[in-house]
Amino acid sequence: xxxxxxxxxxxxxxxxxxxxxxxxxxxxxxxxxxxxxxxxxxxxxxxxxxxxxxxxxxxxxxxxxxxxxxxxxxxxxxxxxxxxxxxxxxxxxxxxxxxxxxxxxxxxxxxxxxxxxxxxxxxxxxxxxxxxxxxxxxxxxxxxxxxxxxxxxxxxxxxxxxxxxxxxxxxxxxxxxxxxxxxxxxxxxxxxxxxxxxxxxxxxxxxxxxxxxxxxxxxxxxxxx
Amino acid sequence: xxxxxxxxxxxxxxxxxxxxxxxxxxxxxxxxxxxxxxxxxxxxxxxxxxxxxxxxxxxxxxxxxxxxxxxxxxxxxxxxxxxxxxxxxxxxxxxxxxxxxxxxxxxxxxxxxxxxxxxxxxxxxxxxxxxxxxxxxxxxxxxxxxxxxxxxxxxxxxxxxxxxxxxxxxxxxxxxxxxxxxxxxxxxxxxxxxxxxxxxxx
Numbered sequence: 001x002x003x004x005x006x007x008x009x010x011x012x013x014x015x016x017x018x019x020x021x022x023x024x025x026x027x028x029x030x031x032x033x034x035x036x037x038x039x040x041x042x043x044x045x046x047x048x049x050x051x052x053x054x055x056x057x058x059x060x061x062x063x064x065x066x067x068x069x070x071x072x073x074x075x076x077x078x079x080x081x082x083x084x085x086x087x088x089x090x091x092x093x094x095x096x097x098x099x100x101x102x103x104x105x106x107x108x109x110x111x112x113x114x115x116x117x118x119x120x121x122x123x124x125x126x127x128x129x130x131x132x133x134x135x136x137x138x139x140x141x142x143x144x145x146x147x148x149x150x151x152x153x154x155x156x157x158x159x160x161x162x163x164x165x166x167x168x169x170x171x172x173x174x175x176x177x178x179x180x181x182x183x184x185x186x187x188x189x190x191x192x193x194x195x196x197x198x199x200x201x202x203x204x205x206x207x208x209x210x211x212x213x214x215x216x217x218x219x220x221x222x223x224x225x
Numbered sequence: 226x227x228x229x230x231x232x233x234x235x236x237x238x239x240x241x242x243x244x245x246x247x248x249x250x251x252x253x254x255x256x257x258x259x260x261x262x263x264x265x266x267x268x269x270x271x272x273x274x275x276x277x278x279x280x281x282x283x284x285x286x287x288x289x290x291x292x293x294x295x296x297x298x299x300x301x302x303x304x305x306x307x308x309x310x311x312x313x314x315x316x317x318x319x320x321x322x323x324x325x326x327x328x329x330x331x332x333x334x335x336x337x338x339x340x341x342x343x344x345x346x347x348x349x350x351x352x353x354x355x356x357x358x359x360x361x362x363x364x365x366x367x368x369x370x371x372x373x374x375x376x377x378x379x380x381x382x383x384x385x386x387x388x389x390x391x392x393x394x395x396x397x398x399x400x401x402x403x404x405x406x407x408x409x410x411x412x413x414x415x416x417x418x419x420x421x422x423x424x425x426x427x
Contacts, residue, residue, distance in 0.1 A: 004401075011400040015378070017385065043404070046411040050379050053357040060270040061284035063262065063291060 001029065010040050014047060247304035258298075262291055268381070269315050275376045276319045278365060286322060290315045309390045312381075316373065316391060323369060363413045371406030374399055 009026055012018050030037045116123060249257035269290050274283035293314050301310055364372055377388045389396040
């Protein structure tokens with residue numbers, strides 16, 4: 001028996017899909033193949049385990065399908081009933097609309113239909129027109145809007161003030177920095193100028209002395225003559 | 226082969242109730258469809274739940290299955306094959322769902338530790354409940370096509386021939402999947418140290 005066949009036989013055996021003769025033959029075969037017997041036992045164990053544990057199957061949500069059919073069904077029924085009047089569907093619609101309009105008119109004539117406009121808008125009512133109670137009056141709305149506006153303005157003002165402060169601080173800082181920088185530059189420049197002057201003075205002094213010496217030697221030479 | 230087909234008569238193909246109902250629906254009987262739904266919705270929901278292990282998904286699949294059945298029942302030429310047909314519809318929808326979600330619901334990582342160290346024997350009831358949960362998780366670990374066969378065979382109680390028809394495969398292929406499925410399941414359970422603990426009690 002090939003391995004593939006053995007596998008198939010094991011499953012057949014395990015699930016009772018063998019006739020008596022096949023079963024007998026396979027059992028005999030198993031006796032001479034202990035490793036196959038062991039494998040079969042393992043499969044059996046696993047199978048038993050599957051059957052031994054309870055299963056929790058949650059409740060199913062109700063299906064919507066039945067209505068799919070019943071709606072069609074009731075549609076058919078009403079069509080049959082309408083057959084008494086023998087009307088087409090368009091005529092039926094018009095008839096229905098006309099009928100409901102008549103009913104409304106009739107009801108209106110009994111209860112006194114009212115239609116008009118208030119400061120809140122249009123109204124259509126049977127009997128007394130009910131003025132909506134507990135609603136906000138125009139004055140309240142205006143006051144509310146004013147309040148909101150005021151709050152907004154205050155908020156904006158504070159915001160602008162804060163921003164201006166911040167900007168001022170920043171500008172001041174920048175100015176201070178510039179100031180320090182220029183002061184520094186000026187000092188350096190002054191020192192450079194002072195240096196330059198000193199050098200010039202020294203040079204002038206040196207020239208004087210040279211001139212003196214030259215004059216001295218000229219005078220000396222002249223007096224020797 | 227033809228002879229075998231005749232001798233092994235699948236159980237569910239003989240459910241004349243369904244066949245009759247399908248014929249009635251096909252000839253326009255709305256009530257018959259309702260009856261068909263009542264007869265099958267629990268089965269389909271249970272099946273979908275076993276495959277997907279999610280209550281909401283299972284309800285959705287059930288819903289979709291019956292919508293499809295409603296629209297496609299006219300195309301079913303052999304009304305006596307309705308059970309295989311409806312299972313196939315449900316199974317295909319489940320496959321789509323699994324593909325769409327790209328999922329295999331993850332088994333918590335601490336499972337192994339939790340179970341490998343437990344030597345004590347708690348109350349039987351708790352044990353049974355826990356076993357059910359462990360099995361549920363283990364089933365999710367084996368390949369989908371093997372799991373489907375196990376579910377059809379062990380829980381829905383179909384014959385291999387019926388399963389073969391539903392999945393459009395040969396009977397031998399189905400048996401092979403059953404074999405490997407059981408093997409894989411055993412391997413998972415063994416890894417979790419489950420098998421011995423429970424089987425030695427029996």
